[in-house]
Structures are given as structure tokens and as C-alpha cells.
Amino acid sequence: MREIVEQLKRLRQGEASPRAEWVQQNRALLLSQIKNTLPARPRERVNVLENLWSRLSHYLPESLVYQVLRPALVLLVVVAVLASGAGAVDAAYETLPGDALYPVKRAAEKTQVAVATIIGKKDAATRLHMEFAKRRAVETKKLVRSETAPAKTDKVRVAMADLTSEITTVENKLEAVKQRPVNGLPAQAVKDVKQNTEEIRAVLQEVKENLLISRDTADQALSQEVNTTKNLVKDVAVKAAEAMVAKHLGGDRSVSKEEVKQELTATLRTVAQDAAATQQSVDGAKTMVQTAQSEAKELVSSTKTAGGDTTKSTELKDKITDVANQTIKAVLQNEVATAEVTKQVTEASSWLKQDDLAQAVDKLKQASDAGTQAERISDAAVSKIQEVLPAVAVVKEAISASTTLPLPVAPVTTMSSTLPTTTLPVGGGAGAAINRHPVSR
Amino acid sequence: MSKTPSDQELLYQVKTAADPEAYAALYDKYIQQIYRFVFFKVSSREEAEDIASEVFLKAWQYFQEGKAIKSFSGLLYRIARNSIIDWYRKRAGSQKIEALAARREAIEPGDGGRWYAELHTSLDAGVIVNALKQLKQEYQEVITLRYIDELSIEEIAEITGKRGLTVRVMIHRALKRLRQKLG
Known part of the structure; x- marks a missing residue:
């Protein structure tokens, strides 16, 4: 038997082995083939900790790394942070979503919720959820200001996901109150939730608007994601108003009828203001695109007079005309939606006067839904003109370079390249009023 | 301990950074074995070379698709075995020697x-x-x-x-x- 094994081993040598020359040639060929399959992409910056987990999960079972090691390490850091004094706590407290220490902050927050649930008052955990949701909103605002793509998108997404998770927990509690008003959160806590969610909504509205008017398409896409979260928060605010009414009608008088009415009136006012703002935005968009349209027409006629090639300017003019038509359509649609908001708000106010809280809150809900619709129309219109305005400058430059015509450049340049972003019309909430356009109210 | 990076380390490089040099190091390590594995089953050196070469390219594509890999050598032999079966099928089709392929x-x-x-x-x-x-x-x-x-x-x-x-x-x-x- 041993002899057979020896003979087998000898087969390894000689012809059973590949030719050294082929091995080298094939290696070079393989390398060139695989290099061709690689996309030319810049190296992404990888979070050090994520890199560590990813590296560990390569060697150890993924479930062990992500379900055991990572939580264990986070817990260790939490303990270390807590044990090492206020400075370290502050260090984690100041972190933003996506930072290395952010999971520590989240873990500390979750611990607080867990402790509050066990030993705190009935509404202690809800208060914490609202507090953390507020933090996420403020952090998102900071991130949008300080970060650049693509890290910005990723970090904002983390913040939005965490905010959504906090808000959803609160939403479930409100739902429970609506189902059984005698149980669950006390009326005062529901009122606090309503006020806090409205604050968060205002912050997110501002963030969304700043992203929407950015020249960067990634920012514009991100604005849609922020808007989704904002709409969720807005719905929860309305749900809190409904829960407040349910509590009151269910016999909890810790928040008086007058207070409930005040709260509903305040929300109705915000809904009406927001709807008016979307109308101003879409009207502003119409004005801008129509100005651009007449400039484009002028451009075509001056090019023709000078005997130049009008292809480019005509193309531009057609494109702008198309956008202008769409914007006019949006204005009309927005008018319908805004009229609906006004109608529902008026009816709600009338019910409030009659002290019918249930009817009033029902109308408030409908007004809020119509407001969301109006905002969607206005955002789409603003986004559309953002696409076409930069093209005005580019084509104009190209044409003036090729024809050397004494063109009336000033108005178009004003429209597209020197236009301060803050003057672009964007609809939305009271929280963003300071940044809004100069269109008269 | 050897200073050459382990399979796991090289695999990590290939997986996360799509590093062709790390993949080349894996090639150096396994080409002889895979060639022999194929060689004992096919009829000529040229065919063994073609199949062995194909095995490494297919394994790279497997990485590119982001699939999980427990063992690199296991993956190579699995691809090699499938490539050989394909080769037999082709040969059976072209030379009408189905009997040979069927006779496992x-x-x-x-x-x-x-x-x-x-x-x-x-x-x-x-x-x-x-x-x-x-x-x-x-x-x-x-x-x-x-x-x-x-x-x-x-x-x-x-x-x-x-x-x-x-x-x-x-x-x-x-x-x-x-x-x-x-x-």
C-alpha cells in the first residue's frame, strides 16, 4: 500500500504540473481581465468601526459579531463612558449620526428609556422618545449644514431612521389612547407630544427646504427622504390632537377644554399658513419661469437678427416653455388643494366655536391631508424649475461665445447663476419662514 | 508563523477592496492544485490549461457578485468540477460520445x-x-x-x-x- 502511495506522490512531479511559462502568462492575462471588470470608482471613506465589524465578520460568524460582540463592546463603552465622568459623557452626547461614538449615545438613550419604563412615571418613556426625536431633528439640521455628499446622505438617513423609530413608538402609544381614552398616556403628556411633534416638524420642514433649493441633485433627492419623515411627524402631530380630544371626551380634564381648543386653533393656523406658503412658492416659480421664458424668446430673436444659429436658443426656449406650462398647471392644482385646506380650516374653526371638538379635529385632519397634497404639488414645481434654470446660463454662455452678440445677458444671468438660493420660492412650514422668499404675503 | 498573508486576509482584500493583487496571490497559491485536479480528468494539457484559467476567472466573478464564501479552495474545486462537467458535455455533444459521459x-x-x-x-x-x-x-x-x-x-x-x-x-x-x- 505504501508503495502505491509513493507512486502517486511521484505523479505530482513532471507532466502533471502546469508549465511555469503558462502559469505566468495566465496570471498576467487573468490580472488584466479582472482589472477590466472593475468600475473606475473613488475609494469610499469607510467608518473605522464599521470596518472593524466588517473585518471581524469575515473571520467569525456574522451573527456572533453583530449580535454578540458589537452590543457587548457598545455596552462596555457605555459603562466606560459613564464611569469616566462628565467629559466623556459630553463627548458622546455631542456626536452626530454616523459618527464613531454615535452608537454609544444611542445605547445610552435606549438604556434611559429602559430604566424609565421600569421605574419612571407612566409617561416618562414617551417624554424620552420625544426628547430623542427632537435631538435627531436638530442633528439632521447640523448634518445638512456641515457634511458633504455622499457622507451627508448616509448620515442623514441614519438620523431619519432613528427619528422615525422614536416617533413610531410614540405614535403607537397615541393610537392606544385613541382606542381606549381612559387608559394610556395622561392628557398633559399627549399635549406635550403634540407640541413637540410640531416643533420637530418645523425643523424638518426647514431642512427639507434647504435641501430642495440646493443645486446638487443628491440634495434634492435627500430632501424627498426628509420630507417623508416630516410628513410622518406631521401625521403624528395630528394624531396627538385627535388623542387630546379623545382624552378630553373620555373624561380626563387635566387639560381643560379651553386649552384643547387653543391647541387645535394653533394647529389650524399652522396648516393654513403652510398652505398659503405653498401657493406663494408655486406662484413664485411661475413668475421665475415666465421671466426665463420671455428672456429665451428674446435670445432667439436677437440671435436671428444677428444671423447666428438659433438651434440652441430655440431648443432652450422650447424646454422652458414646456416647464412654464407645467408650472402653470401646478399653480392651478395647488389652488384647488389650497382652497380645500381653507375650506376645512374654516369648517374646523366653526365647529370649535360650537365647542364640538370631535368634528373640529376631524376637519383638522382633512385640512392637514389637503395641505400635504398642496405641498407635494409645490415641491414638484420648484424642483422642475431647478432643473431648467441652470441650463439658461449654460446655453446663453455658449451662444454668446459663438456669436459674440451684444446679448441682453443681465436678466438671464440674474435668474440662473447669481440668484441667491434663499430667494427661491419654497413652500412649507412656519419654521422656515425666516428663510423664505420675498414674495409678498 | 508564515509571513505570507492567509487566505482569509487575501479574501478580505478581494472582497472589500476588489484588490487584483490579492487575487493574484490566491492564484499563485492554488493554480498548481487546480491545474492537476483538472488535468487528471481531461485529455490534454491545453484543455487543462483552458479549464484551470476559466476556473479563476469564474471565481473572481463570484466575488464580484458579492456572494458569501466560506472557503476559497472549496469554491475553486467546486467551480473546477462544474467546468469539467461542462467540458464533458460539450465534448459529448460534439464528438457524439454520450456513452462516455454517461458512464460515471x-x-x-x-x-x-x-x-x-x-x-x-x-x-x-x-x-x-x-x-x-x-x-x-x-x-x-x-x-x-x-x-x-x-x-x-x-x-x-x-x-x-x-x-x-x-x-x-x-x-x-x-x-x-x-x-x-x-x-
């Missing part, structure tokens, strides 16, 4: 090839290769992996997808069968 009992290694002819110049090698090619494919495989490539039982178990004990038994039976063939 003994897929002839290296018959008709230059390697086989030259091996016959050495009587010992000729006799043993002749006996080896009469074994059924799974016996051929375990003997090649164990005694020609000198892999451990665990490695063979991983490559063949069988348990260690089964591999031991198979090697034992394959050797016994080989001895019978050698008469």
Missing part, C-alpha cells in the same frame, strides 16, 4: 493525451495512471487530493462537501480498489 463509473483521465503517452515511458507511472483511470470519479478525486495534492482530510471534506469520516472511508476504499486494479 470511470471518466477517463488523460486518455489519448500527450501526458498519458509520455507517462507510459515510465512503466510505474503508466501502470498506476491506468489503474487510477479505471476507478470511479469520486475515488479518483479523493486519491488525487489526498496523495498527489497532499491535502488534509478536513480540506478534502470541505472540497467534496462530505464529512471527514466519509472521506477517510472513501480514501481507504479507493486505495483498496486501486490495489486490486494493480493486481
Whole structure:
């Protein structure tokens, strides 16, 4: 038997082995083939900790790394942070979503919720959820200001996901109150939730608007994601108003009828203001695109007079005309939606006067839904003109370079390249009023 | 401890950074084994070279698709085995020798090839290769992996997808069968 094994081993040598020359040639060929399959992409910056987990999960079972090691390490850091004094706590407290220490902050927050649930008052955990949701909103605002793509998108997404998770927990509690008003959160806590969610909504509205008017398409896409979260928060605010009414009608008088009415009136006012703002935005968009349209027409006629090639300017003019038509359509649609908001708000106010809280809150809900619709129309219109305005400058430059015509450049340049972003019309909430356009109210 | 990076380290580089040089290092490490594995099953050196080359390209594509890989050698042998089956199918189709492919009992290694002819110049090698090619494919495989490539039982178990004990038994039976063939 041993002899057979020896003979087998000898087969390894000689012809059973590949030719050294082929091995080298094939290696070079393989390398060139695989290099061709690689996309030319810049190296992404990888979070050090994520890199560590990813590296560990390569060697150890993924479930062990992500379900055991990572939580264990986070817990260790939490303990270390807590044990090492206020400075370290502050260090984690100041972190933003996506930072290395952010999971520590989240873990500390979750611990607080867990402790509050066990030993705190009935509404202690809800208060914490609202507090953390507020933090996420403020952090998102900071991130949008300080970060650049693509890290910005990723970090904002983390913040939005965490905010959504906090808000959803609160939403479930409100739902429970609506189902059984005698149980669950006390009326005062529901009122606090309503006020806090409205604050968060205002912050997110501002963030969304700043992203929407950015020249960067990634920012514009991100604005849609922020808007989704904002709409969720807005719905929860309305749900809190409904829960407040349910509590009151269910016999909890810790928040008086007058207070409930005040709260509903305040929300109705915000809904009406927001709807008016979307109308101003879409009207502003119409004005801008129509100005651009007449400039484009002028451009075509001056090019023709000078005997130049009008292809480019005509193309531009057609494109702008198309956008202008769409914007006019949006204005009309927005008018319908805004009229609906006004109608529902008026009816709600009338019910409030009659002290019918249930009817009033029902109308408030409908007004809020119509407001969301109006905002969607206005955002789409603003986004559309953002696409076409930069093209005005580019084509104009190209044409003036090729024809050397004494063109009336000033108005178009004003429209597209020197236009301060803050003057672009964007609809939305009271929280963003300071940044809004100069269109008269 | 060896200073050369481990398979795991190289795999990590390939997986996360799509590093061609790390992949080349894996190629250097396994090309001989894969070539031999293929070579004993096909009829010529050229065909063995083509298939071995294809195996490494396919494994790279597998990485590119982001699929999970437990063992790189296991993956290579699995791809090699499938490539050989494809090769037999093609050959069966073109040469109308379906009977050969269907006869799983003994897929002839290296018959008709230059390697086989030259091996016959050495009587010992000729006799043993002749006996080896009469074994059924799974016996051929375990003997090649164990005694020609000198892999451990665990490695063979991983490559063949069988348990260690089964591999031991198979090697034992394959050797016994080989001895019978050698008469």
C-alpha cells in the first residue's frame, strides 16, 4: 500500500504540473481581465468601526459579531463612558449620526428609556422618545449644514431612521389612547407630544427646504427622504390632537377644554399658513419661469437678427416653455388643494366655536391631508424649475461665445447663476419662514 | 508563523477592496492544485490549461457578485468540477460520445493525451495512471487530493462537501480498489 502511495506522490512531479511559462502568462492575462471588470470608482471613506465589524465578520460568524460582540463592546463603552465622568459623557452626547461614538449615545438613550419604563412615571418613556426625536431633528439640521455628499446622505438617513423609530413608538402609544381614552398616556403628556411633534416638524420642514433649493441633485433627492419623515411627524402631530380630544371626551380634564381648543386653533393656523406658503412658492416659480421664458424668446430673436444659429436658443426656449406650462398647471392644482385646506380650516374653526371638538379635529385632519397634497404639488414645481434654470446660463454662455452678440445677458444671468438660493420660492412650514422668499404675503 | 498573508486576509482584500493583487496571490497559491485536479480528468494539457484559467476567472466573478464564501479552495474545486462537467458535455455533444459521459463509473483521465503517452515511458507511472483511470470519479478525486495534492482530510471534506469520516472511508476504499486494479 505504501508503495502505491509513493507512486502517486511521484505523479505530482513532471507532466502533471502546469508549465511555469503558462502559469505566468495566465496570471498576467487573468490580472488584466479582472482589472477590466472593475468600475473606475473613488475609494469610499469607510467608518473605522464599521470596518472593524466588517473585518471581524469575515473571520467569525456574522451573527456572533453583530449580535454578540458589537452590543457587548457598545455596552462596555457605555459603562466606560459613564464611569469616566462628565467629559466623556459630553463627548458622546455631542456626536452626530454616523459618527464613531454615535452608537454609544444611542445605547445610552435606549438604556434611559429602559430604566424609565421600569421605574419612571407612566409617561416618562414617551417624554424620552420625544426628547430623542427632537435631538435627531436638530442633528439632521447640523448634518445638512456641515457634511458633504455622499457622507451627508448616509448620515442623514441614519438620523431619519432613528427619528422615525422614536416617533413610531410614540405614535403607537397615541393610537392606544385613541382606542381606549381612559387608559394610556395622561392628557398633559399627549399635549406635550403634540407640541413637540410640531416643533420637530418645523425643523424638518426647514431642512427639507434647504435641501430642495440646493443645486446638487443628491440634495434634492435627500430632501424627498426628509420630507417623508416630516410628513410622518406631521401625521403624528395630528394624531396627538385627535388623542387630546379623545382624552378630553373620555373624561380626563387635566387639560381643560379651553386649552384643547387653543391647541387645535394653533394647529389650524399652522396648516393654513403652510398652505398659503405653498401657493406663494408655486406662484413664485411661475413668475421665475415666465421671466426665463420671455428672456429665451428674446435670445432667439436677437440671435436671428444677428444671423447666428438659433438651434440652441430655440431648443432652450422650447424646454422652458414646456416647464412654464407645467408650472402653470401646478399653480392651478395647488389652488384647488389650497382652497380645500381653507375650506376645512374654516369648517374646523366653526365647529370649535360650537365647542364640538370631535368634528373640529376631524376637519383638522382633512385640512392637514389637503395641505400635504398642496405641498407635494409645490415641491414638484420648484424642483422642475431647478432643473431648467441652470441650463439658461449654460446655453446663453455658449451662444454668446459663438456669436459674440451684444446679448441682453443681465436678466438671464440674474435668474440662473447669481440668484441667491434663499430667494427661491419654497413652500412649507412656519419654521422656515425666516428663510423664505420675498414674495409678498 | 508564515509571513505570507492567509487566505482569509487575501479574501478580505478581494472582497472589500476588489484588490487584483490579492487575487493574484490566491492564484499563485492554488493554480498548481487546480491545474492537476483538472488535468487528471481531461485529455490534454491545453484543455487543462483552458479549464484551470476559466476556473479563476469564474471565481473572481463570484466575488464580484458579492456572494458569501466560506472557503476559497472549496469554491475553486467546486467551480473546477462544474467546468469539467461542462467540458464533458460539450465534448459529448460534439464528438457524439454520450456513452462516455454517461458512464460515471470511470471518466477517463488523460486518455489519448500527450501526458498519458509520455507517462507510459515510465512503466510505474503508466501502470498506476491506468489503474487510477479505471476507478470511479469520486475515488479518483479523493486519491488525487489526498496523495498527489497532499491535502488534509478536513480540506478534502470541505472540497467534496462530505464529512471527514466519509472521506477517510472513501480514501481507504479507493486505495483498496486501486490495489486490486494493480493486481
